[in-house]
Amino acid sequence: MTPAYRNALLLLHLTVFLWGWTAIFGKLITQDALQLVFTRTFIAVCGIGVFILVSGRSLLSGIGDIRVCLLTGVLIWAHWFTFYLSIKVSTASIAAACMATSTLFTALMEPLWFKRRVRPYEIILGLVVVGALLLLFGLETRYRLGIGLGVLSAGLSAWFNIVNGVLVRRGDAVNIGLIELFSVMVCGAVVLLAQGRAPQLPWQLSGADLGYQLLLGLVCTAFAFVTGVAVMKQLSPFSVVLAVNLEPVYTIIIALLIWRQGEQLHAGSYLGLALILACLFANGLLQRRERIRQEATTIAPIA
Numbered sequence: 001m002t003p004a005y006r007n008a009l010l011l012l013h014l015t016v017f018l019w020g021w022t023a024i025f026g027k028l029i030t031q032d033a034l035q036l037v038f039t040r041t042f043i044a045v046c047g048i049g050v051f052i053l054v055s056g057r058s059l060l061s062g063i064g065d066i067r068v069c070l071l072t073g074v075l076i077w078a079h080w081f082t083f084y085l086s087i088k089v090s091t092a093s094i095a096a097a098c099m100a101t102s103t104l105f106t107a108l109m110e111p112l113w114f115k116r117r118v119r120p121y122e123i124i125l126g127l128v129v130v131g132a133l134l135l136l137f138g139l140e141t142r143y144r145l146g147i148g149l150g151v152l153s154a155g156l157s158a159w160f161n162i163v164n165g166v167l168v169r170r171g172d173a174v175n176i177g178l179i180e181l182f183s184v185m186v187c188g189a190v191v192l193l194a195q196g197r198a199p200q201l202p203w204q205l206s207g208a209d210l211g212y213q214l215l216l217g218l219v220c221t222a223f224a225f226v227t228g229v230a231v232m233k234q235l236s237p238f239s240v241v242l243a244v245n246l247e248p249v250y251t252i253i254i255a256l257l258i259w260r261q262g263e264q265l266h267a268g269s270y271l272g273l274a275l276i277l278a279c280l281f282a283n284g285l286l287q288r289r290e291r292i293r294q295e296a297t298t299i300a301p302i303a
Contacts, residue, residue: 011231016250017250019220019224020249021254022220023083023087023096024251024254024258026083026084026088026095029209030206030208033081035197038189038199038200039202041077042202043214045178047221047222047223048178048226051174051222057172066179069167069176069183070180071183072164072183074184075163076183078156080184086098089146090147090150092251092252092259094136094150095146095153097273099150100154102157105158125283125286132279135275139272164176174225249277
C-alpha cells in the first residue's frame with residue numbers, strides 16, 4: 001500500500017464519518033427543513049467558492065451543460081428537503097437507515113440510463129430491502145411518514161448521483177458542484193419566498209444554530225465534497241462505494257450515543273436495519289466480482 005493510497009483511504013473514511021453527522025446536525029438545528037436546506041447551501045456555496053478562488057481554479061470553466069447542472073440542483077434540493085423533513089418527523093436513525101437504500105435504487109435505475117440489462121442479484125437484493133422496509137414500516141408505526149420521506153429522499157439521491165456520474169465525465173467536478181449547490185440555494189429561496197417567508201441567512205440564526213450550520217455547511221458539505229472528489233484520484237469506485245455504505249452506521253451509533261431513549265427502536269427494527277446494510281455490502285461485493293469477470297473476458301489470451 002503506497003503512502004498516497006493510504007492517505008486517500010484515511011481521508012475517505014474521515015469524509016464518510018463527517019457525512020454521518022449530517023443527520024445529527026439536522027436534528028440539532030431548530031430551523032424547519034426548508035430554512036435548514038437554504039442556510040446549509042448558502043454556507044456551502046460560499047465555502048466552495050472561496051476554495052475555488054484560493055486554489056486558483058477558473059470559476060466557471062469545465063461545467064459542460066449548465067442547464068443540466070441547474071436542473072440537477074433542483075433534484076438535490078428535493079433530496080435534502082425530504083431528508084431533513086424525514087428527520088424532523090421521525091429520528092436521525094430512521095432517516096439514515098432509509099437513505100441507505102439509495103445504493104440499490106442506483107443499481108435499479110442505472111440500466112435505464114446506461115442501457116444495460118438488470119442483473120439478477122440486483123433484483124434479489126432489491127426485494128430483500130423492500131422486505132426490510134416493510135418490517136420497519138410495520139413496527140415503527142409512529143414514524144411511517146418519516147420512513148416514506150426517507151425512502152423518497154433515497155430515490156432522489158440515486159437519481160441525481162447517476163446524473164452527476166455522467167456530468168463529471170464531461171467537466172470539472174468542483175465547478176459542477178458549485179453550480180448545482182447554487183441552484184439548490186436559489187430553489188430553496190424561491191420556495192420560501194413563494195410561501196411569504198424570507199430565507200434565513202447565517203447571521204440571523206441563534207448562536208447554537210449558527211455553530212451547527214457552520215459545521216454542516218463548511219465541514220460536512222463543502223470540505224467533504226472537495227475531499228470526496230480528491231480521493232477518487234487514488235481509490236477505485238468500489239472502495240469509495242463500500243466506505244460510503246458506513247455512513248448510516250455512523251449516524252445510528254452517534255444518534256444512540258447522544259439521544260439514547262429518543263433514538264431507540266423496536267428490537268425487530270434493528271433486524272430490518274441490519275438487512276438493509278447487509279444488502280448494501282453484498283451489492284458492492286457482487287458488483288466488484290461482476291466487474292472483475294467482465295474485465296477477464298475482455299483480455300485476449302497470450303499466444
